[in-house]
Amino acid sequence: xxxxxxxxxxxxxxxxxxxxxxxxxxxxxxxxxxxxxxxxxxxxxxxxxxxxxxxxxxxxxxxxxxxxxxxxxxxxxxxxxxxxxxxxxxxxxxxxxxxxxxxxxxxxxxxxxxxxxxxxxxxxxxxxxxxxxxxxxxxxxxxxxxxxxxxxxxxxxxxxxxxxxxxxxxxxxxxxxxxxxxxxxxxxxxxxxxxxxxxxxxxxxxxxxxxxxxxxxxxxxxxxxxxxxxxxxxxxxxxxxxxxxxxxxxxxxxxxxxxxxxxxxxxxxxxxxxxxxxxxxxxxxxxxxxxxxxx
Amino acid sequence: xxxxxxxxxxxxxxxxxxxxxxxxxxxxxxxxxxxxxxxxxxxxxxxxxxxxxxxxxxxxxxxxxxxxxxxxxxxxxxxxxxxxxxxxxxxxxxxxxxxxxxxxxxxxxxxxxxxxxxxxxxxxxxxxxxxxxxxxxxxxxxxxxxxxxxxxxxxxxxxxxxxxxxxxxxxxxxxxxxxxxxxxxxxxxxxxxxxxxxxxxxxxxxxxxxxxxxxxxxxxxxxxxxxxxxxxxxxxxxxxxxxxxxxxxxxxxxxxxxxxxxxxxxxxxxxxxxxxxxxxxxxxxxxxxxxxxxxxxxxxxxxxxxxxxxxxxxxxxxxx
Numbered sequence: 001x002x003x004x005x006x007x008x009x010x011x012x013x014x015x016x017x018x019x020x021x022x023x024x025x026x027x028x029x030x031x032x033x034x035x036x037x038x039x040x041x042x043x044x045x046x047x048x049x050x051x052x053x054x055x056x057x058x059x060x061x062x063x064x065x066x067x068x069x070x071x072x073x074x075x076x077x078x079x080x081x082x083x084x085x086x087x088x089x090x091x092x093x094x095x096x097x098x099x100x101x102x103x104x105x106x107x108x109x110x111x112x113x114x115x116x117x118x119x120x121x122x123x124x125x126x127x128x129x130x131x132x133x134x135x136x137x138x139x140x141x142x143x144x145x146x147x148x149x150x151x152x153x154x155x156x157x158x159x160x161x162x163x164x165x166x167x168x169x170x171x172x173x174x175x176x177x178x179x180x181x182x183x184x185x186x187x188x189x190x191x192x193x194x195x196x197x198x199x200x201x202x203x204x205x206x207x208x209x210x211x212x213x214x215x216x217x218x219x220x221x222x223x224x225x226x227x228x229x230x231x232x233x234x235x236x237x238x239x240x241x242x243x244x245x246x247x248x249x250x251x252x253x254x255x256x257x258x259x260x261x262x263x264x265x266x267x268x269x270x271x272x273x274x275x276x277x278x279x280x281x282x283x284x285x286x287x288x289x290x291x292x293x294x295x
Numbered sequence: 296x297x298x299x300x301x302x303x304x305x306x307x308x309x310x311x312x313x314x315x316x317x318x319x320x321x322x323x324x325x326x327x328x329x330x331x332x333x334x335x336x337x338x339x340x341x342x343x344x345x346x347x348x349x350x351x352x353x354x355x356x357x358x359x360x361x362x363x364x365x366x367x368x369x370x371x372x373x374x375x376x377x378x379x380x381x382x383x384x385x386x387x388x389x390x391x392x393x394x395x396x397x398x399x400x401x402x403x404x405x406x407x408x409x410x411x412x413x414x415x416x417x418x419x420x421x422x423x424x425x426x427x428x429x430x431x432x433x434x435x436x437x438x439x440x441x442x443x444x445x446x447x448x449x450x451x452x453x454x455x456x457x458x459x460x461x462x463x464x465x466x467x468x469x470x471x472x473x474x475x476x477x478x479x480x481x482x483x484x485x486x487x488x489x490x491x492x493x494x495x496x497x498x499x500x501x502x503x504x505x506x507x508x509x510x511x512x513x514x515x516x517x518x519x520x521x522x523x524x525x526x527x528x529x530x531x532x533x534x535x536x537x538x539x540x541x542x543x544x545x546x547x548x549x550x551x552x553x554x555x556x557x558x559x560x561x562x563x564x565x566x567x568x569x570x571x572x573x574x575x576x577x578x579x580x581x582x583x584x585x586x587x588x589x590x591x592x593x594x595x596x597x598x599x600x601x602x603x604x605x606x607x608x609x610x611x612x613x614x615x
Contacts, residue, residue, distance in 0.1 A: 029433075131317045134590040136552020139570070146574045146582045147325055223442030227556045230444050231571055246448060253456040264448045268441055275440035 017207045023284045030280030036273025040266055044089025051083035055240035063249075063256045072258040075249050077238075085262045087240040092229075092267075095155050096221040103160035104217050107167025108210060112202055114168070115175035116194060126172070129165035137162035137224055142233065150233040159224055163217045174209040178202055208285030215278025219271040226267050242267055303605050311598035318590045319371070322583050323364050371587070377580035379573075386584045390569050397558070397565030401550055403481055404488035408546050412493045413539055416500025420508060421527055432501070439494035443553050447487040447560035455483060465562045484561045491557070492549045496542045503538030507531050537604045544600035551592040 024030050052071075053059050060067075060074035067073075072081040110129075114122035132140065141158040148154050178184060179202070187197050203210075228234045229243025237244065242263035249259030351357050355366065370377065376386035415435070419428040438446070454461050462482045507513065508531055516526050558567030566585055573581035 029436075128317075131314055131321060134314065134318055134593040135586065136548075136555070136589060136593075138552060138555050139586055139589050142555070142570065142574045143322070143325060143582060143586050146577055146579065149577075219440050223445075227442055227444050231556070231559055232575065243444075246444065250448070253451060257452065257456070260448060261452060264445050264452075268445050268449075271440040271442060271445075272437050275436065279436055 017204070017211075020208055020211075020281065020284055020288065023288075024277075024280045027280040027283065029276045033273045033276025033278075033280065036269050037277060038273075040089070040270035040273060041093070043086065043266060044093050044270075047086030047088075048090055051080075051086040053080040053083040055079065055084045055087040056238045057083075063252045063259075065256065066258065072262065073256050075245070075259045076252065081249075081259045081262065084240040084245060084259075085242075085266070088242045088245055088263060089266060089270075091152075091235050091239060091241050092222060092225055092243070095152060095159070095225050095234075096218060099156045099159035099225070100163065100214060100218045100221045102156065103163030103221075104167045104210070104214050106160065106164050107169075107213070108171045110164075111168045111171025111173075112175045112198060112206070115172050115179050116198065116202070126168070129168055132161070132165045135162075137220065138227060141224060141228060142231075145228070145233050150228075150236065152235065155225060155228065155234060159221050162224065163220070167213055167217060170209065170213050171206060174206040175202055178205045181205075208281060208288070212278050212282040212285065215274050215281065219275045219278070222267060222271050222274075300605060304602055307598060307601050307605070311594055314594050315591060318594065319368060319587060320364070322587055322590075323367060326579055326583060327360060371584075376584040379581050380578045381573075381576045381581075386581050389581060390566060390585065393564060393566045393569040396563065397554055397567065400481065400484055400488070400554060400558070400563065400565055401547075403485045404492070404550050405547060407485065408489045408492045408496070408550070409543050411489065412496040412542060412546060413500055415493070415497040416542070417504050417532065417535070419497075420501045420504030423505060423508075432498070435494035435497055438490055439498065441491070443487060443491045443556045444560050446490050447483075447557055450483050450487055450490070451560070454486075480561075480563075484557050484563050487557050487560070488550055488553050491553055492546055495549060496546050499545065500535075500539060500542050503542075504531065504535050507534045507538075510534075536607055540600050540603045540607075544596045547596050548593050551589050551596075 025034070056079065058078045059080050060070045060078050062074060062076055062078045064070060064074040064078065070080050070082070072085070075081050075084060110125065114126060135143070137159075140162050141155075144154065144158045144161070184197060184201050187201055192200075225234060226243035226246075229241050230247045232244075232247065234243055235241040237248070245263045246260050249256070253260055348357075355363060358366075367377070374387060378384065379386050379389050382389060415431060419431045422428045441449075453459060455463060463480055508527075513526060513531060516530055517523075554565060555567035555570055557563070558565045559571055562568065566588070569581065570585045570589075572578075573585065
């Protein structure tokens with residue numbers, strides 16, 4: 001058992017995830033990023049409960065100016081912009097979070113297994129993924145939406161599929177480096193079963209890269225999903241949705257910009273925030289790797 | 296035996312051709328997974344079974360899948376992408392004007408983004424950890440996080456509608472307009488693409504340049520007292536050429552995907568808008584054609600970039 005007194009010894013080769021995060025939070029960009037992301041997440045999660053009107057109720061004239069009744073004016077059908085804004089973030093998160101976890105999860109499984117078990121199969125599956133990489137993520141998503149129509153579960157699937165090849169590449173690169181290290185070789189020599197090597201030796205040592213990948217992919221998910229909604233292939237009207245709001249109210253930018261500007265700012269704050277945090281974690285991970293160089 | 300460099304190039308071309316073939320199989324295979332086929336889609340849900348069978352025969356949908364695939368592929372190789380399901384005219388005539396508009400957009404964005412990304416990347420590597428580098432990398436990180444449509448709308452708010460009114464917010468291109476007017480329409484879409492693509496590639500360029508500057512021979516040159524300017528311009532940049540070729544390729548690949556959303560933001564009549572319309576009306580032949588073309592840009596750009604890197608790596612002229 002590890003006790004506090006052993007720490008100089010146990011602390012040596014392995015970048016513990018907690019230590020990594022603690023070090024990352026000390027960076028200024030991480031603090032700013034956390035504030036940004038928590039702000040946007042709070043709006044998305046608490047917003048629906050704070051909305052003064054139903055997001056689908058007609059409460060004023062179309063594109064009405066801000067007034068005491070509708071603090072930020074009305075949208076193109078006369079619905080309250082503030083209420084639609086407060087309710088519109090949740091659907092984005094409900095698709096972006098599972099899509100990111102699924103895509104990066106699949107990428108981690110395939111990336112680590114191809115790094116562990118080299119051979120024809122690993123080589124072939126990586127080559128096949130290269131073909132998927134040829135499509136920009138939006139194009140790949142749109143190709144599948146053409147075939148199956150815009151549905152929320154399909155969006156999760158296509159966005160995950162769009163992340164899958166890139167996450168596999170990143171995790172394969174990270175794991176391949178760890179597989180070459182002495183402690184993995186030692187574990188293999190003493191006959192430790194592969195699944196235990198994966199969970200006890202490989203995963204903890206690619207934790208930093210995995211977190212960075214999750215953060216990065218999450219910002220891309222938000223970007224793709226909001227863009228697909230904006231193009232009309234995400235949540236369908238009258239559902240409140242940030243991406244959809246932008247395209248619905250874009251025509252009125254000249255005289256009633258709130259319906260467009262608010263969701264755009266929210267998406268920007270969310271993606272910039274998460275990306276700053278991911279970048280901070282990435283920097284600290286790289287720094288730890290420099291401190292404990294591979295043999 | 297072929298010389299090693301030529302052998303590498305031939306091998307790389309073969310891999311590229313295989314990837315293109317796999318790409319076409321994927322696009323065609325995905326179509327086959329569609330519940331109901333083109334005949335059902337053209338005729339709608341009210342068609343009788345006989346009508347569907349008749350149309351299937353006319354369209355050749357009753358043939359085995361592999362024959363259909365072969366016919367589709369030979370058609371493409373002859374420049375025949377089939378007929379649009381919505382308009383009935385050939386896909387090639389449908390997209391030709393869009394292709395030209397997108398090519399203009401790509402040309403301007405590419406020629407702006409590449410020098411900008413190279414300059415920013417190299418300069419912040421040279422000034423590493425100084426003020427310029429900090430400001431630049433912070434700004435690039437922020438812009439790299441923003442989705443294209445957010446940048447696009449942001450630019451519209453600032454430069455076209457709410458704050459200033461310098462440029463038109465949507466692209467109402469018409470051939471009768473004087474050329475100056477048409478260029479004005481291009482400014483904001485091009486700016487959006489440049490702002491969206493530059494951070495990503497500039498960061499890559501900075502990383503490669505730092506790797507070069509950290510290498511032993513640069514340290515040696517410094518120890519020999521060669522001045523920093525000569526080191527950067529004569530030694531470092533030359534060895535960063537392969538990296539910058541990759542950067543140029545990445546910019547083009549990024550732009551090919553980016554135009555879809557950016558064109559939609561500005562209603563710019565390019566292939567992005569054509570693609571979105573085709574998706575909306577589930578016009579499969581057009582979707583197939585355009586996704587194959589966008590995928591081909593990726594494969595061909597990578598191919599050319601790899602060959603260029605092979606050609607300017609002197610090491611490969613002598614060894615395998």
